[in-house]
Structures are given as C-alpha cells and as structure tokens.
Amino acid sequence: MTITGKIDVKEQDILGALRKFFEDVLNLEDIKAILVPQHLPMKNMVMPTLVTDPNQLNGIDPLAPAFPMNAAKIVSRLTRKPMGAKIVAVLRPCEIRAFFELVKLKQARPDEVVLIGIDCLGTYQNKDYFRFVEKNENDSTVKFYQNVLSAKGAKIDDVDLSPACKACEYPVALNADILIGLYGITENDYLMVQSQTATGENFLAQINPPKIDEPASRQDAVAAVVEKRIAYRDDMFVKTHEATDNLEKMTAYLASCVNCYNCRVACPVCYCKECVFSTDVFNHDPSQYLKWASRKGIIKMPTDTVFYHITRLAHMSTACVGCGQCSNACPNDIPVMELFRTIAQRTQEAFDYEAGRSIEEDPPMSVFREEEFAEVVGIDK
C-alpha cells in the first residue's frame, strides 16, 4: 500500500523541513548513515556528504541547482561490497537511473541502500552555479526553488538550467523507494512524501508522517514540465544530428577536444576499470604519427579523437541516462551531452531499452536471443 504523507514546512523554511525529515530517517534503528548533498562549511559548494550523526545535517541542500557530479558513482563505491549496514541515499532522478545501470553492470548493489528521490527542479552547469551562488549567497536555493515553482522559471539573471536538464524528461524519480514531491503542491506549508516500493513503505511507516491525498494538481504540473522538456529535447536531437551527420562535421564538432577524457571520468555509466583509451594501445609508436600525417599531408593532434567518441558511444550509449556530467566536465565547452543523448536515443530504441527504467531489464549488450535482428545478417540490400 502506497503511503502518501506530508512534511510540514514552517515559515517557508523548506530546507529546515527537509533537514528535520532526514534527521527522522537517520534516527531510524536500521539506518546507519545518510548520503545527502550539503553546503560545505569551508566553501560555498554543494557536495554529497555521508552523515552518521543527525547533528551534522545543518548544511543539507538537495534543492540547490548544483550538480558537481553524478552521485551514482558514490553509491556504487559505498555498495559494491556488503557494508554490513543500511544507508539512505538522497538522489536526483538521473542519479537513481545511473545507479540502476551500475547495479545491472554489477558495480553496485541495491540491498543495503534505501533511495530517496526528490522532484528535480534542474541544475546549472558548474561555472554558472558558482556565479549564481556568489551573487545570491544564502538565499540562493530558496530563490531558485521559488522561481522554478512559480511562473518565473529557472532562469535567474543570465544563469539558466544546463542543456541536459532542459532536455530531461524525468524530473520525477519514479523508481525511488521514497519520493519527495515538490511539483503541483499549491500550498506552501508542506512537501509531499510518498512510498513507491515495499522498502519505502516500511521505512515511511516508521516515520509516520501526517497522511494526505496526493494533491490533485500534481500529475498535471509534472506533465507540463515533461512536455516542455521533450519539446526542447527533440529540437536538440534535430540540431545535433544536423551538426554531426558526416565525418567532416563530426571533426568540426569535436575540433577543440584535447583527449583529456574528463567526459569519460565524469560519466556515471562508463563502466571499465581501465579504459582502453588510457592504455598503451593508444600510445602509438612515434613513427605512426608521421605515417598518418603523410597520408593527407596533415593531421590534427592529438589523434584518435573522433575514434574515442564514437567508440565510447558504442560502449555506453545504451546506458546513457542523459545527466549531462560529460558536458559539465569538458574544459573546452564541447556539447558532449547533446551528441551522446542524440545517439543514445537511437541505440536504446533499437533494443527497446531505456537506461534506468528498470533494475531488472538486462543491458542490451549483455544478452541476446537466438531469433532476432535477421535484417543485419547477409549482403542483400
């Protein structure tokens, strides 16, 4: 049975209300720690923190439009082997979807973690968040929250949501154990909290929040956000395809790539312990570069850039959740997310797969059926 309840918000202090809720969660007997984004005391940046002491939740700020990394990578670290205790992780929807992909890749385990997903209001790119927080200081998150949920929208001064968030059609964490709802709640004195799995129900029953019905306006509010995002996304697909549909254009698209592989490091689902591109295979013999150069009289250095990106697409696009951390990490502002999502849309569709949709569905490259894809065998048309 789904439990739907409320988290009371006093004097518009949403973060205070969430802090209180997380304290209650951490005080539950079975829960040893909570992973939650906090403002670090030494610097005005929001980072994931692992907290065991309920008195250390003062800086929690899961609503800040800051997204320094996809925390699925952290949950993977925390769960790859048995920890001997249960923890709670407060995550964005795309972090939960990436976590599901990692579970299926056997790089994370779901048994010891309870997932709390908060409706995602979107995030700014790192550089933009720094400017935003510098200007708005302590009020920054509340200002963001109020603007997004009112008609004003997420754009504040010249800072706007990252392209990845603008194109994200999953603002609600439909597969978290416990969902915290922000969209479609018309009164400002509470947030919605809802169980979505048996585990979630068990924990929520222990916290026992005051019960409510799901606000009537919620579904429509979410649908409106999703519709806008899909329109942006589809337009992005068309533009990106147009900008990359032959090799010459791809070379231009990636022209300033320096093969730093930051995009791969930031990617939550690039699963290899050692990426082939950082092995000696790509430390070519010096004479090889001369051979390549003399073919056409010139080559761009460093080499293997287009090769790297297309290979990475082949390796991980079926697991791409579109979180945009690749773009966030690129020192040269290459729109990596746009390229990866555009191709991922096709590859996931081809295998009737959607990254992060379910924790059970097998990743397309890990399985096969005896009778399938007959059309790719043979040499007729």
Next chain:
Amino acid sequence: MDDFEPTIIAFVCNWCTYTAADLAGTSRLTYPKNVRLIRVMCTGMVDPQYVIKAFLEGADGVLVSGCHPGDCHYINGNFKARRRIKLLKEILPQFGFEPQRLRLTWVGASDGIQFAEIIRELVNQLKALGPSQAKLKMVI
C-alpha cells in the same frame, strides 16, 4: 571513378569463414583482391571499436563473418556479434557511413564457393557506393 578499388577489412572467424577462405584458395577459386582478412578466434571477440577504427582509417567496407547459428565453437559468440553489428548499424549511419558498408555473414568452413561470391558481390556494391568519406577527409 571507374578505377576505384574499394578496400574491405574482413574480421573472419578462425573456425569457419577463415577456413572457407582458405578452402577457396586451395580450390583455386578466384575472388577480388580487395579484401584484407583479419583472423579472429570467434566473431564474439570483435569489439565495436575494431570496426570503428577500420572505417576511420579509410576502409570502404567492413565484413564480420562467422559460424552459422548453432555452430559457434564458443556457443554464442556469433549471437553477441549480431547484437554489436545491430548497434553499429544504428550508430555509424548517424555519422554518414552508409549502412551497406558494414556487413555480417555466416559462412561455414566448407563454403569456399559462397565466400568467394560474397566478396565479389561486396566489391560490386562498394564500387557502386564509391569511396568512403574517411578516405577523402582529414579525420583521426
């Protein structure tokens, strides 16, 4: 470009297509010399990156060829290969590589004649398509 001779990189399974190619040779069958055979122990080991690399280095066509369903010596390598070819056929055309440039076939060890025919047909198809874009442009 009437004198265009396409280059085909063929990843062939040791147990079947490679043996078939060998048989074609010992039976003195002729087939066009446009193909460079790379012997692999099973099509299931052909990582997509090999195919991508071949294309970016200027191959006009890539053939992956292995055992018939049920005959793979490693039980299901050929089925895994088929999924990877499917994947690559979704990705490569997005960057302007015509889907016909990438082919997957099953050729049994005794099918020397069939192997020679496949190569002949592929060469004809690739001649009709013309040289690959990677040959003409600076990419790496």
